[in-house]
């Protein structure tokens with residue numbers, strides 16, 4: 001399916017790599033839920049490729065930090081393009097981290113690649129597929145590639161505007177002469193700046209050369225942006241097919257609205273505002289419930305549905321753990337049925353995800369497995385619960401957690417997880433407890449008035465039980481991983497490694 005590299009002459013084995021390029025945001029405003037939807041959906045796809053199918057994805061993303069909208073915004077705000085774009089680029093990256101999107105291996109800014117873009121355009125001109133006009137613009141010559149233009153998307157007409165010096169109205173700009181007051185770069189055609197499409201062809205080629213496996217972006221980018229990228233890149237590399245797979249995500253709309261959520265339409269909800277009401281896990285669940293290619297309606301109702309699905313899974317995991325510990329008494333579990341359902345689910349999930357990443361089918365199979373698990377774990381008010389089957393219940397929990405973890409949804413807040421997560425609160429509580437104990441101990445240890453300063457001080461006999469209680473508390477807490485050390489009249493405390501390990505183990509920095 002993807003680029004295969006044979007390595008190591010002695011032991012010939014195949015490593016599977018996938019070169020992925022994605023069109024990044026144009027950074028002149030806040031990132032919104034439309035961006036979140038596109039980048040989270042592709043993040044889920046990348047996790048599936050990596051973790052389920054064992055394909056290492058090398059992902060590069062461009063940041064569009066120069067274009068007409070950026071220039072307009074800078075004029076409106078009287079701010080320099082560098083300041084404006086760095087501010088929103090930074091915010092975009094932080095938002096992506098909050099949504100737990102695995103960052104690309106490299107982000108590349110257009111403004112730092114203009115020299116590459118100029119060289120790229122020169123080569124396209126040399127290859128006979130572009131021309132410069134007397135105005136100082138450079139256009140792609142669509143007629144030079146015959147009927148290849150439009151093969152990607154079909155017979156859509158380009159709406160390119162620009163100089164009347166164009167050979168064909170469909171020809172699109174590779175280089176635009178700069179207008180007065182606009183940012184510019186020197187080039188063989190005079191002062192100007194790159195067109196939009198050429199930035200992606202150049203940046204992708206500068207990282208991956210002449211072959212790309214996956215190119216991703218929202219469906220609005222399919223035409224003319226990706227059609228034009230293909231024309232330019234194949235004209236530059238003089239190849240028959242530059243990219244193997246274009247993946248386009250459907251648009252996020254506010255429910256009831258026809259137009260997509262977008263910066264320019266000012267109909268957006270920022271990622272930060274969204275995260276005040278919902279979690280990154282809930283947004284992922286919302287994304288999983290539709291195919292990445294489909295449009296998606298955002299509403300309170302659809303978010304509540306995502307939240308409820310997550311809660312169902314979470315409740316099951318908690319019940320399952322209580323059952324495994326013997327705290328939940330149920331009728332005998334139908335073990336064979338659960339093993340069968342588990343195997344069935346594994347096959348369905350694998351097949352669904354191999355079929356153009358059908359996440360709603362896979363998620364529905366997982367929720368169905370949760371349903372069967374829950375049916376078996378109905379609490380019994382009477383009975384001994386002697387016949388127990390913790391292993392199969394544990395197998396269900398492990399598989400369900402593993403799959404959601406693969407999708408980027410954190411380990412559910414089961415009771416075990418909560419104990420680990422509450423580490424910080426625990427520290428504050430232990431600190432208060434240890435201080436209180438210290439005061440009591442200090443009080444109990446204070447010598448009787450008039451007792452000799454030489455030799456062992458004489459304690460008040462009625463305070464000795466307090467001292468004993470302090471010792472008992474210390475001895476009881478030690479096996480729980482809380483070690484109090486009495487040092488003379490004062491004390492110190494620490495949490496042992498056994499207690500501290502949890503949160504570190506839980507951190508997921510891998511792909």
Ligand SMILES: Nc1ncnc2c1ncn2[C@@H]1O[C@H](COP(=O)(O)OP(=O)(O)OP(=O)(O)O)[C@@H](O)[C@H]1O
Nearest residue numbers: 025026034035038217218251252260261262263264
């Ligand atoms: N509502 C949306 N739904 C899904 N994907 C979106 C949405 N809006 C933008 N994207 C995708 O996010 C990526 C970055 O887009 P871009 O920065 O151009 O966003 P935008 O808000 O549409 O901006 P503009 O209004 O300036 O066109 C693109 O792949 C784009 O297709």
Ligand SMILES: [Zn+2]
Nearest residue numbers: 022023200225
């Ligand atoms: Zn692009």
